[in-house]
Amino acid sequence: MQTQVLIIGAGVTGTGLARDLALRGLSVVVVEKRDINAGASGGNHGLLHSGARYIASDPAAAAECHIENQRLKQLAPHCIENTGGLFVAVAGDDERYIADFPQMCRRCHIPVRQVDPKEAREMEPTLSDTLIAAYLVDDATVDPFKLSLDNMADARRHGAVLRRHCRVTGFQMAQSRIRRTTIIDEVTGRSETIDADVVVNAAGAWAGVVAGLAGATIEMRYSKGSLLVTQSRLCERVVNRLRMPTDGDILVPGGTVSILGTTSVRVDSPDVIYPEVHEVDTIIDQGAAMIPQLAVTRYIRAYCGVRPLLGADDPQTSEDDDDRAVSRGFALIDHARQPGAPSNLITISGGKLTTYRLMAEKTADLVCSRLGVTARCRTDVTALPDTVDARWTEPGLAPNVWLRQKAPDDMLLCECEMVSQSVVDEIVAGLQALDGRPDLKAIGLRSRIGKGPCQGTFCSQRLAAYLYDRGHLQGADGLVQLRLFLRERWRGQQPLLWDMNLAQAELLEAMHCGLFGLELEKSP
């Protein structure tokens, strides 16, 4: 395969870049070793930062966040819920930080309005009665899956190609340039090559690994953050703890649920990470100081992501044990300037979900200057189209459509989130148009299937059976996929198994292991 630009990684940065370049008329191929948003882009709060959280640690990133926050609200409103945000302090929090907060916000051009604690509790009745200060900012929430899926869908409409489950295995060099990139298709096991003029490493937490394959080095740190999903939505707005960022500080609404996090734990590798029991306990205990109900609410799921942090060689931050002081600004690395590194490799890493578009713009500018292309960025003025690819990630949409249509043969495969056969058909058609490979996890990614209280106990097998009936699964594929799907759901259940969740998990294990004996099947 031949292309002008090869992008490695289909997170929000890679897909955003693909759209930017495709809109400028360049030919683009994106390769992704798993699926869209498999890394940090799918493992965050879904918070569209006002920037206020970074005013003390990184004022430049804070100001940048705010500009992008305003822009995305204009250009991608269908991915965003403009909730507004509150910063609240409770008795015992640092009064100096509280007092300096509005001034620091204004210095970064972030609008802020003080509200009386009583008024704040009227706005958000679940807030603690020990509130001592509250400020309103323009935080919002964003659906990161919809965002990346829509970016990729628009990029594809402009000619870009996405290859999922394709891992980069090596680079062939000539005259200190990457001439050819070798990928392996993780599903078929086949190797392929891609010839590109410029290669952009947008592999997020894996950027260091990819750069290493090309003989370039990036100093990276991996900071794992774990988050919890509550069964129901507890607040209308984003609620931040008004203090220097630490664990369990933010509660973000996500449609019908709330998301509480996060932690910051240094890990050696981004590959195999789990939300841990002790992190869950820390997050809940900390969060409950702001919103007492968090101590007793039911949590549906935990998840985690790895923040790719650059600048491990910075002496100012290398002793910082929780990595929170490491810049949340992004790094655009032109490897042409590094001795011994390929001259046509660019790495874009770090940054925030909120600044993904800006990161893509800066990267695309560099790519274009390399290729002598003069087309300018359009993503800062062109609205992101609302595409069918991302339609079913929206909480509550599938049930609404199903109830409205009342087609008697359109049965629900997932009863918790009310995902029907016709929704699955539509997603499968989209996947077939992409690369012809519908699988349980991919359908889960593009819908709410498996995301309700049963966490896949019933819908996993219903979905597998349905895919067999429609001829989308053959041989023992379904068994392999069932195992993979359940294992993935389990990763998010395992640290939350007490009370109702534990009873639910017992039923899940009784059926899938006790009756089906899935644990005894050969590992995929």
Next chain:
Amino acid sequence: MNVSGKQPSCDLSCDLMIIGTGMAGMAAAFFAVRQGIDTIQVGLTGEIGFASGLIDLLGVHPVVQGTPVDDPWEGIVRLCRDEPHHPYARLDIETIRTAFQTLLDFFETSGYPHAVPQRGNQRIVTPVGTLKTTYAVPHTMQAGAWALDRQAPCLLVDFDGLKGYSAHQIAAGLADRWPVLKPVRLVFPGGRGELYVEHMARALDAPAVRQQLADAIRPHLGGVAAVGLPAVLGMYRTREVQADLQSGLGLPVFEIPTMVPGVAGLRLRELFEQRLPPMGVRPLFQHRVLAVRRSKDGGMAFTIAPEDAPRRVKARAAVLCTGRFFGKGLQADRGGIRETLFGLPVAQPKDRASWHHKDLLDLQGHPINRAGVGVDADFRPVDAKGRPVHDNLFAAGSILAHQDWIRQKCGSGLAIATAYGAVRAAARFLQKLY
């Protein structure tokens, strides 16, 4: 204890209170009345509907290797040697045999016979296309094990509108282990839209419906030696349904289990609910024990739901068969696991981080599965020092510690054997009182 402020009304009393209506509770009630013990049984009858209907004795040992057990009787002996704290090890093998046979005889005389293999465990097909090792199966499933054993070509039928059950999936999943399966999808007689197994089974209790079903299947029989259907062959008249279909098709017909709750579990529920009261069990089904206290004479006084009109039941002894977390016999919060009714000591891992493995399918099984109530040789719950907590309280079934019925595939066997053991010990206790 007085829960709602209202005085409990309608006092009842009995010698033995069976708390729980899962397989263990039902078996315990049966064993108790069979011995002539004055018995009341209380519990919400939903749980046994989740039973698969397969009578597993021991399917895997050791769990860590995932080794299938060929002969469960010989396997239980090995298990008891390797795991001396396993509840099976509280009984000798002849007692387990007696318990098992007694209950199977009861099923047979109740019109729902089970097939016991000549030697060792048998294997049956699951709805995801795996093979499950089990022991006794409802007669409606027997021909499936037979056909699998002989690798006989079979027609696998599924139905428009029945979710989570695909004959194509089963045939595809077993292609390398049973390659002569022919899937076909039919319209269930009178069935439009979504189907539910319970409704289908009740529908097939009517002769005209099974006639129509046979007519629909008949054109697809070419070259097959048996016909597999999802487990819907009647709720009460399974023998007639099966016989009619077999004579209508001229071939053996068998059921394949469906996802839970399946019909096989519901049949057991119906069977126990209908047969136990005439035998003498006084049922308080759809009631829940709200509280218990010890009376001065050493007996127990239970307060039974509903909360707005609570009743009091006095008993000289009790068998606790309340199950685990799904059955609400055990309850967990972030800090630990407790037994919900008596506050009995629960043997458990030291902290929540060690309750579960990171992988659902980890072959070792999750440590929390072995948490539960420890008992002495008389199935009396014990404290940390191994001493019985009460001399008249016994426990049976999955609430017992040191077993992993899900991974060891011993759920029904464990329920039946320990219910037998607990009731036998309770009978001895009661005899001493009189």
